[in-house]
Amino acid sequence: MTSPSLDGPVTDAPEHDPNAFPADHASAPILTAHRAGLLGCRSCGRVWPDDHTVCERCGARLVPPDRRGLAAVWAWLITGMIFYVPANLMPMMTTQTLGRSTDSTIIGGVLVLLKHGDWFIGGVVFAASVLVPVGKFIAIIWLARVAGKPATVEDAHTRLHIYEVVEFIGRWSMIDVFVVAILAALVQLGFVAAIKPGPAAVSFALSVAFTMLSAQSFDPRLIWRGLPLHTRKD
Amino acid sequence: MLKQDTYDLTTGAGLIACPRCDALHIEEELSLGETARCVRCGGVLARPQSGAFTQIIALAITTMVLVFAAVFFPFLEISRMGLGHGTSLFGVAIALADGAMAPMAVALLAFVVGLPAVRALLLVYTLWPLARRRPPYAHAVRAFRLSEQLKPWSMAEIFIIGTAVAMVKVAGLATISFGPAFWAFVALVFVSLANRSFMCVTTVWDALEDAGASTDGREKVEETKPA
Numbered sequence: 182m183t184s185p186s187l188d189g190p191v192t193d194a195p196e197h198d199p200n201a202f203p204a205d206h207a208s209a210p211i212l213t214a215h216r217a218g219l220l221g222c223r224s225c226g227r228v229w230p231d232d233h234t235v236c237e238r239c240g241a242r243l244v245p246p247d248r249r250g251l252a253a254v255w256a257w258l259i260t261g262m263i264f265y266v267p268a269n270l271m272p273m274m275t276t277q278t279l280g281r282s283t284d285s286t287i288i289g290g291v292l293v294l295l296k297h298g299d300w301f302i303g304g305v306v307f308a309a310s311v312l313v314p315v316g317k318f319i320a321i322i323w324l325a326r327v328a329g330k331p332a333t334v335e336d337a338h339t340r341l342h343i344y345e346v347v348e349f350i351g352r353w354s355m356i357d358v359f360v361v362a363i364l365a366a367l368v369q370l371g372f373v374a375a376i377k378p379g380p381a382a383v384s385f386a387l388s389v390a391f392t393m394l395s396a397q398s399f400d401p402r403l404i405w406r407g408l409p410l411h412t413r414k415d
Numbered sequence: 416m417l418k419q420d421t422y423d424l425t426t427g428a429g430l431i432a433c434p435r436c437d438a439l440h441i442e443e444e445l446s447l448g449e450t451a452r453c454v455r456c457g458g459v460l461a462r463p464q465s466g467a468f469t470q471i472i473a474l475a476i477t478t479m480v481l482v483f484a485a486v487f488f489p490f491l492e493i494s495r496m497g498l499g500h501g502t503s504l505f506g507v508a509i510a511l512a513d514g515a516m517a518p519m520a521v522a523l524l525a526f527v528v529g530l531p532a533v534r535a536l537l538l539v540y541t542l543w544p545l546a547r548r549r550p551p552y553a554h555a556v557r558a559f560r561l562s563e564q565l566k567p568w569s570m571a572e573i574f575i576i577g578t579a580v581a582m583v584k585v586a587g588l589a590t591i592s593f594g595p596a597f598w599a600f601v602a603l604v605f606v607s608l609a610n611r612s613f614m615c616v617t618t619v620w621d622a623l624e625d626a627g628a629s630t631d632g633r634e635k636v637e638e639t640k641p642a
Contacts, residue, residue: 214432227440275581299583363507364585369500
């Protein structure tokens with residue numbers, strides 16, 4: 182696929198040599214749908230005039246790549262961060278062994294694993310429930326703050342890479358919730374041992390879900406250009 | 416209908432915008448095995464593969480069978496001091512279903528087995544007629560978009576890692592044995608990974624369009640070469 186230029190032929194077929202890519206195009210100025218006064222569909226890639234609100238091919242809502250979309254990112258992110266607080270303070274699960282019951286928080290659970298010498302699994306749980314969520318909060322805050330601000334091409338590539346990592350890794354934080362669910366279902370041995378899920382499991386799951394929504398509402402196209410808060414036509 | 420390599424900068428016909436960076440590209444029909452990358456951000460725009468639709472359908476049907484097995488066969492069994500307790504995936508959900516946890520149990524079942532099964536159904540519905548070169552069924556466009564939206568929320572592979580962690584946590588407390596449902600789940604993870612490698616979203620959209628779904632007369636046709 183090649184990049185069209187504004188002053189090129191409009192409906193006539195342009196010269197196209199597939200072997201010229203990428204040497205020919207890497208340095209050529211790139212025309213974006215936004216600069217051409219068009220709207221690209223984020224779901225299927227089809228391009229429409231900017232008065233369209235819905236993509237006629239796939240039915241997705243068409244949104245212009247401007248900073249107004251960031252409001253949703255912030256809203257979901259803050260909700261996710263609020264739920265992350267009780268997720269850490271309240272017990273994740275309650276273990277009853279021979280009449281004694283102990284509450285364990287996320288950090289407590291990791292410490293128990295480490296004390297037993299399970300460094301690997303302890304590390305996995307710590308990464309999934311502390312490092313990844315906190316790293317995601319920081320990454321999304323940073324992306325939302327720098328989005329639309331002028332940057333070099335290298336900066337943009339770095340930001341897109343971070344965005345892709347955040348988008349990919351978000352779901353993996355659910356591990357700890359699944360662990361609690363499996364333990365609670367499995368360890369039901371009456372007086373000998375029983376495990377009950379705690380309120381932190383719910384708030385942690387909600388925190389992960391809201392952060393996923395936040396990452397999904399971030400528009401990566403913002404990374405690639407400095408955009409004013411409103412379009413000039415407003 | 417448009418010919419190959421024609422485009423219109425006022426209506427956007429014949430153009431593709433990269434969903435990650437908004438760079439415009441002229442749409443081309445790729446031959447099988449070719450990969451189109453964005454000139455600006457390098458992201459994959461399209462990667463059609465031969466026989467992909469048939470493969471995806473086969474894998475989707477496999478997914479449905481495996482999900483059925485994963486839900487109803489015993490998942491894990493625990494025993495200690497002569498006390499035994501087995502659980503199926505339903506058991507996992509029901510253990511959470513006490514009072515305030517009930518919505519959580521529903522969400523858990525949905526993430527782990529519901530969504531993979533629903534996505535498999537939607538994919539078969541979308542691709543079945545396309546693989547046989549027939550016009551798509553009604554609402555195929557909506558079905559495929561829903562399937563794409565549900566993708567990040569289907570979490571079977573994460574559940575398997577969760578099971579491994581849970582194993583280690585109980586290891587000191589009691590003996591654990593895996594049931595058939597556990598192995599069905601492991602298979603499910605590999606099937607979904609295989610499915611991901613065959614799936615090219617752009618190709619499916621193009622195929623839906625070419626086959627006549629919600630057409631506005633702007634779809635590309637392959638140039639008919641004179642014999």
